[in-house]
Amino acid sequence: MTNPPSITIMGLGYVGLCTAVSFASKGFRVSGYEIDEGKVEQINSGKATFFEPQLDTLLERSLRNGFVASRKIMPADIYFITVGTPSKADGGIDLKYVRSASHDLGRSLRNSDGCRLVVMKSTVTPGTTEKVAAPIIQAESGKAVGKDLGLVANPEFLREGSAIEDSLKPDRLIIGEMERKSGDTLLNFYGTLYRNRMPEVLRTTPVNAELIKYANNAFLATKVSFINMIANLCQKVPGADVEVVARGIGVDNRIGMAFLRAGPGWGGSCWPKDLRALKTAFSESGVEAPILDATMEVNESQPFRLVEAAKELLGDLKGKRVAVLGLSFKPDTDDVREAVSLRVIGALLDEGAKVSAYDPAAMENARKVLGGKIAYASSSVEAIKDADCCIIMTEWSEFGKLGPEDFRSNMKNLVVIDGRRVYDPSKLSGMRYAAIGLNRTQETRILGGG
Ligand code: UDX
DSSP, X not given: OOSSOOEEEEOOSHHHHHHHHHHHHTTOOEEEEOSOHHHHHHHHXXXXXXXXXXXXXXXXXHHHXXXXXXXXXXXXXXXXXXXXXXXXXXXXXXXXXXXXXXHHHXXXXXXXXXXXXXXXXXXXXXXXXXXXXXXXXXXXXXXXXXXXXXXXXXXXXXXXXXXXXXXXXXXXXXXXXXXXXXXXXXXXXXXXXXXXXXXXXXXXXXXXXXXXXXXXXXXXXXXXXXXXXXXXXXXXXTTOBHHHHHHHHHTSTTTOSTTOOOOSOOOSSSHHHHHHHHHHHHHHHTOXXXXXXXXXXXXXXXXXXXXXXXXXXXXXXXXXXXXXXXXXSSTTOOOOTTOHXXXXXXXXXXXXXXXXXXXXXXXXXXXXXXXXXXXEOSSHHHHHTTOSEEEEOSOOHHHHTOOHHHHHHHOSSOEXXXXXXXXXXXXXXXXXXXXXXXOHHHHHHHTTOO
16 A cells, blocks of 8 residues: 555545545545546546535646546555445435446456455445445455455545535544454545544444444434424414524534524435435334434425415415525535425426526526426526515525515515525515514514514
């Protein structure tokens, strides 16, 4: 093994590319293996294949530092597997990319000498690293895992919108080692990468590492579904406001403030998929998962609360113009995968409404899904022009800058439904305003309506 070790990242999707440029920008010798020729060309030309803050700058720096994407597996000391694990129809995850990457990697290691390390970063169900990846790599390489070849499950916790930051300053490292030496090698690498900012380390078995990733996401999703459930009660209780309730429980340091923002539900490329996979793992083990079921159930109905609010304030939505601000599943990303905006738009269209939408980054991706069903505005002001109602779906900071004057001078009907609590209702006098988790008698009181 060279010092510092050379790295090959297998799969340049979201996690792979963010991980690759984070390592390469710090001076490590990194190459990326990717089977999609288009992606390889685009990345090598310096253009990231998706939007993520800091990614373009880091990709540029990485290419200058020698980073290269390739359809060949470049020999390295450490191989990180970062391929996708999409959902199957039954909710479990499809391991075909994990299998093919393990196969390709095993083949490429057949004639290699020296001890290499393989790191499973993809989110995989418990047992996959040892029971699926290890046998394939072993069979194809002719090398014994644990003896000639190291293998560690090391899940990532990258959040879209801050993936580079999370990659460069993670709060913990979960090292699921098959044997001690592999864990030591990976920790040495991370020691060189993070130096005096080494995060908390937990050394465990691969199966525990795999479980930690799922339990982590399921716990956070449960926290959000919990506050969404409380928000629904707040809406019915005169004078109640979920923001105040969340602040009040969040200061309890056993609970914490994070992930207590009530909203129209959670989405994205990870949580829905991971929770379905975890649910399948429970079912396959014959264990009940009532909390997981409830977390998912709350999230199923939550987006429709916004449509109900629109109906309450406008009556029949047939022929009404509804502006939807925000399409990405959260701010600072162009990702619309399992975004709740898509479900809200679908329900609005079913009610016969005409939708005009705007998002600072996700227009192109939304268009791929929604096609000609809605109108696409080039700004938030254009989206609300002549609208009967405006629904805030994603808390992009620029939406918070829309003032009462913007609504007044552009909308036909002054109805704002704040799905993300972006506005201070006391500043929207004269408007009809409904918000997740805010009782409307309180809103009327604040607006001076009696
Ligand atoms: C998540 C995990 O946080 C990350 O560690 C994991 O590895 C990948 O999945 P991400 O999908 O980027 O990251 O989104 P995250 O920031 O966790 O938010 C998930 C969803 O919950 C979003 O739809 C977001 O809008 C929603 N959310 C989050 C809330 O509605 N309220 C909150 O308080 C927090």
